[in-house]
Amino acid sequence: MTPSDIKATLSFSDGSPAIEMPIYKGTVGPDVIDIRKLYGQTGKFTYDPGFMSTASCNSKITFIDGDKGELLYRGYPIEDLAVNCDFLETCYLLLNGELPSPEVKKDFADLVMHHTMVHEQMQFFLRGFRRDAHPMAVLTGLVGAMAAFYHDGLDYSDARIREIAQIRLIAKMPTLVAMSYKYSVGQPFIYPKNDLSYTANFMRMLFATPCEEYVVNEVLVRALDRIFILHADHEQNASTSTVRLAGSSGTNPFAAIAAGVACLWGPAHGGANEACLQMLEDIQKNGGVEKIGEFIAKVKDKDSGVRLMGFGHRVYKNFDPRAKLMRETCYEVLNELGLGDDPLFKLAMTLEKIALEDEYFVSRKLYPNVDFYSGIVQRALGIPTDMFTCVFALARTVGWIAQWEEMITDAEYKIGRPRQLFNGYTTRSVK
Structure with a gap:
């Protein structure tokens, strides 16, 4: 620099x-x-509340141009990666700066898939949670607990120790997410299978039971794999900045990633697709497609307090480049599963049509974003709404790790210490 x-x-x-x-x-x-x-x-x-005009670091990983609707991972447009690569190739790219050759990809995939099991005592750790706990609360605890189970190398100035931690997090996050789901519904945990792909393995751990063999549907696997790619990193967002800030203290990466998971849980961040599906369900309960006109009228009324979730984006001022890709995947999944006539999905597609054609939304560039379509896809796959943010955390883990690694190895990095504009009492005495 x-x-x-x-x-x-x-x-x-x-x-x-x-x-x-x-x-x-x-x-x-x-x-x-x-x-x-x-x-x-x-x-x-x-003075810059929200850090809207502040660059907190220099980075080579991800670049966003919100005006152009552009998202680059290590210089590659997200459109190219989502069409031509799988998630583990994207992981390798974010971590190492280049796409892997076929031989390197195989070695990397083998390394990840042979670290998917978690310590058996993690199952007993889960029993401390209430059965009705939100899966993100459980996942935050599980990720943080990894530091207690995998503390064989605490010197993170050692590149080899950092690499082991990175692989463990990428490999074990699907297992932890699946465990948090199985625990919430009272089903037995499903152990990973190393001969499946990363995403197929996750779907099997999520949906399989000991009662019958799980059949992999490649269309659905590819759909979820695309969700992972599109959510893998997104520059210096709130959760990534949280990981960097936590990691700047020198804490272990498991604790830093757990902090990122907790931040992602917020409805203004990773909970957006969950909020979108909740909106659709509320419309459905109150009359469905026939009442959608009344809902749109409330959205346009500034005094109603009704918000249109899943449309527009804080960063992308014109369109979300991930949304077009996710829209294609959304229709592929609905066609594959024969869900075109499902009432909730028909409602979603009606809402999409209105937003793309209504001058109110078009003039304000409130187009459907990636959260709108990814929520629909996950719902179609059978993933419960309260698991959406866990899936987001699984995908974003590699981005968090890449950002943490970049920070740790930056010669200019220091512990984060924002300052403040103090407007409280001046010095006073107790009388």
Whole structure:
């Protein structure tokens, strides 16, 4: 990272001397002003709630251009990866910076698939949770507990120790997600099978029972694999920033990833597709397709408090590039399962048509986003609504790990320590 020839000059109207600050240029995206010496030179902080104008790190992993509707993993457009690669190839790319050759891909897949089992005592750990606990609460605990079961290498300055932890997290997350689901419904845990693909193995652990053999449907496996790819990383979002902030203290990666899982649980973040399906179910309960016009009218009424979930995106100002891919997958799955006439899915497709044609939504660019379609796909696959965010966490784990690794190996990395604009009491005494 080298500064450009152009510098930023900050002047003050209170008579304080002006200061110059370096400007850095990325390969793409906005330039950034280096304010690291601002406080030392002026005694002033910047104020940026939500960090909307602040670059917290430099990164080579993921780039988003919200105005263009562009998402790149290591320079590859998400459209190329979702069509031409599987999830483990995408994992390798995010971790290593390049797509694997066929031989390297096989070795990487073998390595991951031979680390899918978790310590048998993890089953006893699960018994401490209530049966009706939300699966994300269970998953947060399970991921954090991995540090207690896999603490053979605590020196994360060692690249080999970090690599082992990364593989363990990618490999064992599907097993933990499936265990959290099986526990919630009272079914026996299904052990992984190393001869299945990563995604097929997860679906088997999720849906199989000892009563009968599980039959893999490749159309459905590919659909879920695409969900994993589209959610694998998304730049410095809330949960990724949480992982980086937690990891900056030097804590173990299992704890840092558990922090990311907890952050992802929020309805404004990873819970968006769960909220979308809840919206559809509420419309269905209140009259279904025949009442959708009344629902749309409430959405347009600013005073109604009714929100349209699964449409528009905070980052993508025109369209979500993942949504088109997920839409194709959505229709493939509905056709494969013969669910075109299912009332809930007909409702969803009606809502989609209105949003794509109604001038109110078109003018505001409130197009269906990836959460809208991924929620429908997961529901069609038989994944319960309260498991949606767990599936999201499974997919995002590789992105979190890649970001954690990049931070740990960054010569400029320091423990995170945001500052504040204090507006409370000044010093006072107890009388």
